[in-house]
Amino acid sequence: MMVLEPVDQAASALLQARRARRWLPSLPEACRPRSLRDSYAIQGKVLAELGPIAAWKVGAPRPDAEPACAAIATATTFESGTVIPAAMFHMLGIEAEIAYRLSSDLPPRDRDYEPDELIAAIGSIHPVIEISDTRFVEWASQDRFSHVADQLNHGALIVGEGRSDWCDVAVTSQETILSINGETSAAVVGGNPAGDPLRLLLWLANVGARPFGGLRAGTVVTTGSVTGVAFVTAPAKVAARLPGIGSVTATIGEDR
Template sequence: MEARADAFVRSWVSGVKLGPEAYPESPVSVADLYATHLAIAKHPLVESELGGIGGYKIGAPGGAGEVAISAPLFKRFLVEAPGRGLSASFIGLCQIEPEIGVVMGADLPPRDRPYSVEDAWAAVDSVVLIIECCGQRSTPEAAEAVTSALGKYADTLSSGGIVLGPRLPAAQVGIEGVKCAVELFVNDEKVATGSGKAAPQGGPAESLAWVVNHLNSRPGGLYLKAGELVATGQMCNTKLIKPGDRVRAEYAQLGEVEMVVEP
């Protein structure tokens, strides 16, 4: 688990992709997967080279028999729109997903009862319209060789970077407001549609409540902290992207975020 985490973190830092001979063995259980993520989060190079932990992403609903899977995000790869400095080749860009992000305004530490959706939402400072740029630490050959879902999830759930768009007061948007529709455009051509209802548990606020209680239940003393970002799950996606493309996500009633795919 420590060796697995070290391999992924060093690839994150250097940008050098892991080939079939270097790609770590897959976790043997969900517990082993999350132990790997914890070892990644605590790796010294994460703080010194990647800016530390900036929050968490949520995805893969139903993956490995779980409600969803969570993984840490690194501050270095949380960038403002239009995404300057977020290199597609460096992060191994493989997919783009519009999502609802939330920035926490208060800590949500473990307590003697679970946090409800309303409890979790009350701790949110702002809603952020985001585009997640999914990435890989593997070469195409290594990615093809990884047949285990846990093996794919171990790579921080294919995180890459987050492009941050407009921020809105959470109290103004509300729990139902983040279930809005979204349209995704590449070079002004509509390529996908979706809504916040696609997030795990049926909506971004519900997804947030899940990860709050999930983190609190895991070993390692994890919990959401004020200032951290949560990417609550894809609303739709596209793989039809290349350097130079302009990507725009339009969120009904909330606004839009646009990025340019850098080489």
């Protein structure tokens, strides 16, 4: 009988939780990640099963904190207006975010990308909603390495139409209104604890995405919640409006 390596064991446990909807109290001690390197290796194994990468999430708790990231599969990336089956999820945490779509590849290389190279590779800015979820029984119950291994609580990403003149948007003073079933859940200005999102994208290009083959043209990168998370039950209609950028909507569960 073949014995799996710890990274493969952890990825298998997370994938089985998704498929069988039997949520994990934690990853087994023998295969729990002990470093961010372990966490990203587990992410890579999970993504190899979920499908090709369509997007990324990257964030940080403070402007001076080291970011963390998660690759997002095509299977959990949707356009605005989509009806998404509630059966995809264990929990439904709704967050409004600002994202960027790349117009050029940023492959791994020997020297770091400079800020002007990153700016030249960005094609547009977009309003997005992320549905936060977990493969663990309880929300926010795990150590940081396990949390990163589980795609940083990613459930789904819904991408609204954007604008190409993204440099004209003052993102740190951007207004965002998040609505759930027609009622305002959050209305904020700014709100991203990481500060300037371009710092996050530059870190992603130079560090976070390297083990995954870098960043590809067409990829969407979402840069962290600006509204905080609002938990809902299905069916639900969710919407985010970011004046000057655009709007994004989705229905979770039956269309009502």
